[in-house]
Amino acid sequence: MNFPRFFKFIILITFLFIQNVDGGSILSSKGVGLPFFHPNTRSMGMGGLSIAISDPFVISRINPAGLYMSQRTQLSLQYYFENNDYRDINGNASSNYSNFDGFTFAIPFGSGLNASFGLTPFSRMDYQLSYSNSIETESYTKSVEGNGGLNTFSFSLCWALRSNLSLGLSGHYFFGKFTERWDVEYDDQGFFPSKDEFTTKNWGFGLTTGFIYRPFTALTIGAIYTPEINLDNQTSISNLYQTEDKPDQGSILLPASWGVGTTFLITRGVLLGIEYHKRNWSRMAINGTRIQGTCDVNRLSVGGEILPNRNPEASFLRRLAFRLGFTTQPYLSLDPMQNSITEQWVTMGIGIPLYMNAAQIDIALSYGTRGSLDSNNLSENMFRISLSLTGGEKWFIRRY
Amino acid sequence: MKKRLITTLFLLGLFILLVQCSKYEKTSVGSDHFERENSGSVAQMLKIALRDTSYQTYAPNGFSVYLYVGQNKGIRCQSLLLFSGFPDSGIVDSVILSHRFTGVIGSARGSLVPTVHTVTGEWDETEVTWESFNMSNLLGDEVTTQVLYSDTDSVSYMLPQDLVQSWMDTSTLENFGLLLSYSTPDTGFIMQFYSKESPLEWASVPQLTIYVTRDSIQSTYTKFPTADAYIATAPYDPTSERLYIADGAQLRSLLFFDLDSIPENATVNRALLTLYNDTTLSFPDHSAPFEFVAFICTDTTWWSSFETFAFDSSLSFTGSVEDDSAVINLTFYVQNWTIGIKENNGIILLGKNERSDLMRRAFYSRTDSQKKPRLEIIYSLPPSGRF
Numbered sequence A: 001m002n003f004p005r006f007f008k009f010i011i012l013i014t015f016l017f018i019q020n021v022d023g024g025s026i027l028s029s030k031g032v033g034l035p036f037f038h039p040n041t042r043s044m045g046m047g048g049l050s051i052a053i054s055d056p057f058v059i060s061r062i063n064p065a066g067l068y069m070s071q072r073t074q075l076s077l078q079y080y081f082e083n084n085d086y087r088d089i090n091g092n093a094s095s096n097y098s099n100f101d102g103f104t105f106a107i108p109f110g111s112g113l114n115a116s117f118g119l120t121p122f123s124r125m126d127y128q129l130s131y132s133n134s135i136e137t138e139s140y141t142k143s144v145e146g147n148g149g150l151n152t153f154s155f156s157l158c159w160a161l162r163s164n165l166s167l168g169l170s171g172h173y174f175f176g177k178f179t180e181r182w183d184v185e186y187d188d189q190g191f192f193p194s195k196d197e198f199t200t201k202n203w204g205f206g207l208t209t210g211f212i213y214r215p216f217t218a219l220t221i222g223a224i225y226t227p228e229i230n231l232d233n234q235t236s237i238s239n240l241y242q243t244e245d246k247p248d249q250g251s252i253l254l255p256a257s258w259g260v261g262t263t264f265l266i267t268r269g270v271l272l273g274i275e276y277h278k279r280n281w282s283r284m285a286i287n288g289t290r291i292q293g294t295c296d297v298n299r300l301s302v303g304g305e306i307l308p309n310r311n312p313e314a315s316f317l318r319r320l321a322f323r324l325g326f327t328t329q330p331y332l333s334l335d336p337m338q339n340s341i342t343e344q345w346v347t348m349g350i351g352i353p354l355y356m357n358a359a360q361i362d363i364a365l366s367y368g369t370r371g372s373l374d375s376n377n378l379s380e381n382m383f384r385i386s387l388s389l390t391g392g393e394k395w396f397i398r399r400y
Numbered sequence B: 001m002k003k004r005l006i007t008t009l010f011l012l013g014l015f016i017l018l019v020q021c022s023k024y025e026k027t028s029v030g031s032d033h034f035e036r037e038n039s040g041s042v043a044q045m046l047k048i049a050l051r052d053t054s055y056q057t058y059a060p061n062g063f064s065v066y067l068y069v070g071q072n073k074g075i076r077c078q079s080l081l082l083f084s085g086f087p088d089s090g091i092v093d094s095v096i097l098s099h100r101f102t103g104v105i106g107s108a109r110g111s112l113v114p115t116v117h118t119v120t121g122e123w124d125e126t127e128v129t130w131e132s133f134n135m136s137n138l139l140g141d142e143v144t145t146q147v148l149y150s151d152t153d154s155v156s157y158m159l160p161q162d163l164v165q166s167w168m169d170t171s172t173l174e175n176f177g178l179l180l181s182y183s184t185p186d187t188g189f190i191m192q193f194y195s196k197e198s199p200l201e202w203a204s205v206p207q208l209t210i211y212v213t214r215d216s217i218q219s220t221y222t223k224f225p226t227a228d229a230y231i232a233t234a235p236y237d238p239t240s241e242r243l244y245i246a247d248g249a250q251l252r253s254l255l256f257f258d259l260d261s262i263p264e265n266a267t268v269n270r271a272l273l274t275l276y277n278d279t280t281l282s283f284p285d286h287s288a289p290f291e292f293v294a295f296i297c298t299d300t301t302w303w304s305s306f307e308t309f310a311f312d313s314s315l316s317f318t319g320s321v322e323d324d325s326a327v328i329n330l331t332f333y334v335q336n337w338t339i340g341i342k343e344n345n346g347i348i349l350l351g352k353n354e355r356s357d358l359m360r361r362a363f364y365s366r367t368d369s370q371k372k373p374r375l376e377i378i379y380s381l382p383p384s385g386r387f
Helices: A005-019 A064-069 B001-018 B130-135 B161-167 B331-339
Strands: A074-090 A089-111 A113-135 A138-162 A163-185 A192-214 A219-226 A231-236 A246-256 A257-265 A268-280 A298-305 A321-332 A342-354 A359-370 A379-393 B041-048 B051-056 B066-074 B073-081 B092-106 B115-119 B140-143 B147-149 B154-159 B177-183 B190-193 B208-212 B217-223 B229-233 B242-246 B251-256 B269-275 B290-297 B309-324 B324-330 B347-351 B360-364 B374-381
Touching: A064 A113, A064 A138, A064 A163, A064 A192, A089 A379, A089 B360, A113 A163, A113 B041, A138 A192, A138 A321, A163 A231, A163 B269, A192 B269, A231 B208, A342 A379, B051 B242, B066 B177, B066 B229, B092 B147, B092 B161, B130 B229, B140 B177, B242 B251, B242 B347, B269 B331, B269 B360, B290 B324, B290 B331, B309 B331, B331 B374
Parallel strands: none
Antiparallel strands: A074 A089, A074 A379, A089 A113, A113 A138, A138 A163, A163 A192, A192 A219, A192 A231, A219 A257, A231 A246, A257 A268, A268 A298, A298 A321, A321 A342, A342 A359, A359 A379, B041 B374, B051 B251, B066 B073, B066 B190, B073 B177, B073 B229, B092 B154, B092 B190, B092 B208, B115 B140, B115 B177, B147 B154, B208 B217, B242 B360, B251 B347, B269 B324, B269 B374, B290 B309, B290 B347, B309 B324
């Protein structure tokens, strides 16, 4: 397989997208930011179905037990773009965000033992606000700008106990930095501006366990569980003239989560699935204090896929995979009136095999809404593109 | 396989570098959903001077491009000139001193030819002051002059040839130069003329023309000062309820504001010091623009004495007097005091042209009920925490 050519293609696509990348949602200003639930691109095309999904041509990011079908050493790179049009009574604004959405590298060792490691985003902060005000006769603009987020470096092991049962365990190292900068700028040139910056560095370890069970060929059941994760952090404060000598030590408690899902192969070529995932975000705490105005997030996803024909001699169209899905969940934070902010997504995707099935490009398009002007005084319309490239080859083959 | 792996990792790194990019467009949309315990504040604070005073100092004016002679509204000026490089021998036939005036402070009246005195001892233009000159008793005898020409633009007068003859014959009288002044107690004007530091042509500078006969041949020598300086004084009442900034006579003002109530984490956006001008005491009048500079005091000894206190001359800010008030931006100083980089020992204000002109401004002090010196500070505070 010609890897460099693939990467050239990905880099070109990336350049096309990063010409216009801007900020994100104001909702990401709370807690650890906007949590990512970014499974692989295939799952994103199916409404996020990922707990009971396993595929030899993609690498499972959510359920470590999903690695059991990996038969080749594989590398998957994922890219992500989101456009967000948001509005409230003050007006409307638009933002674009694009970034590398992580990579995963999977290695099958044989005898049912597979491993993977990868880097994936966990949350994202990307917001900005500005207010105009005055003191006496002097007008000024105060603005706040936040960015950063958490990432995880994960190492996963999957062991297929039996042909229809696999167990998985992932160890995660969380790391990332949040930066929030407050600026005060005056209209009069005789003023010095203010720039106060809070920088929080976070780190900590977490675990995820999961299993996938196939009671019979057409039915797959999966489940995952992630216990509470305690992150340490330190926050330093600086302004234009000084940096605080001693950063404040703190902690962040990421609540536990669990999820179950199932897929059913209704015919030889059509897969349907449903999934429920819960994270108790209401238990999220910073420095031992629970964050007010948060709620538990119960995500329900349904989706399906018209499976591709893997026969290299089949027509190109029949070798494509087509996906459709829907997901609904409340956003983790409540609005100022303590109402829930509903988030819903409709997704579709396509899988394109390359190089005689040695590699695959997956594309997922999603359209989502979050909140409503009537009940939340904020509504967001979002459009996402996820693009991934997965390729691999067999390693550890005895050639004599 | 190894080669592919290295290539893959290289391209992976490049990919990550390329796609990490974001920029922002500031907006107020969504502000209701931005929750912080507090989001900082912008505040204003008005401080009245806790201490203020003025004092007179005597610093040398030898590098001024102007020389002054006369007295007006109590400011008294004299000029010192030293000519050298005379011929070794010969008979001095006549000596003419002439200089062109570049301006007059006040109303010139009567004869503009100054009184000339010899100087009895050494003086250094980089050190001489009114105080040092008079304490050393350097004033010699008055010299008889004979006016050749006198106008508001220039004067020309003869000095006794014996004087220069004796300077040439150093065993008779050593040459320490001349002092120009007006004998009238208050002339009501001060004449201004160029010094040797003037960037203009030498013709504008005072010149001494000497006619010498040697071996029956008369030669003419034109000499320009090799050293010159003006010395000035002004009456100053330390108990005055006004604060003074004066050039030439060198009056300076000191102020201290108690700023302990500004939080340490504040960013000082603007700190404006305002002084209210008592225009009746301006010199020569309050119509001309006047600039002054502020330095920070390095100690508080000025609270009790002006003998030893010092200020940091490495950084200054300039203010100006406009109409009936003077304003200077002290934001940088106040910021440094707030965060503790510098100690707040007060500021000193002095004329920007302290050693080259004679302007003076007077300001109301903190004893005035209405027009006290005031420091208006606008500062911002960050939020109390990140979350």
